[in-house]
Amino acid sequence: MANNMASDSDTRYPDIEIYLATIDRASLDAWLGETLNAEPLAPAGKQKWRTRGTLEGHEIPVLWMEKAADGFSSLWFDSAFTPWESDQDCALAAAAHLGCKVRCSLGGWQPGDDPDRFLEIMPDGSQAAIDWPDSKG
Numbered sequence: 001m002a003n004n005m006a007s008d009s010d011t012r013y014p015d016i017e018i019y020l021a022t023i024d025r026a027s028l029d030a031w032l033g034e035t036l037n038a039e040p041l042a043p044a045g046k047q048k049w050r051t052r053g054t055l056e057g058h059e060i061p062v063l064w065m066e067k068a069a070d071g072f073s074s075l076w077f078d079s080a081f082t083p084w085e086s087d088q089d090c091a092l093a094a095a096a097h098l099g100c101k102v103r104c105s106l107g108g109w110q111p112g113d114d115p116d117r118f119l120e121i122m123p124d125g126s127q128a129a130i131d132w133p134d135s136k137g
Contacts, residue, residue, distance in 0.1 A: 014080045018091045019072040019118075021101035025049065028064060028075070031097050035083060036060055055081055070132070072103060088119060095121040103132060 020028075025041055029051075032038040036053025038060075044050040047066040052059055058081035068074035077090070084090040087104035095102040103118045106129060121127045 012080050012082075012085045013087060016077040016079075016082050016084055016087050016090045017104070018075050018087055018094055019068060019103040020075055020094065020098065021072055021103075023073060023098055023100050025064075027098055031094070032062060035093075036062070038062060055083060088121075091119065091121045092125065092127075095123050096125060099123045103130070 029038075029040040032041070032051060032053060036055055038051045038053035041049035041051045041062075041064055044063070049064040049066075051062045053062060054060065058079060060077055060079040060082055063074075063076045063078065065074040065076075075094070082090065084093065086107070088107070091102040091104040094100075100123060102121045104121070106117050106119050116131050116133045118130055118132045119127055120130045120132075
């Protein structure tokens, strides 16, 4: 589904990070395999997993960190060549496919933005802006 709305940026995000509520590795492996032709996640340290996907000839490093914050894991795609233009696009796809609650930034962060404001997307596609303070602070 193309996003035809005007945005404050005409460029793709340089990387994508989303936060997943309770998800098992097998489901995540299946989605990453389908979406990015990625191998299953491999251990990369305590509660960290890595893989690499490819899309249109571009390699896409992926890092999944379990228990990143308040019952959510972090999924980071270190590439501008993902199938998604923004964190929100990825979060919508993940929530729908994985059937879990997903959180992401409200948009490209700028100095002065509230770092505790996130978008929460439910598996049915409903979404709302929420306050999600940094629990590590």
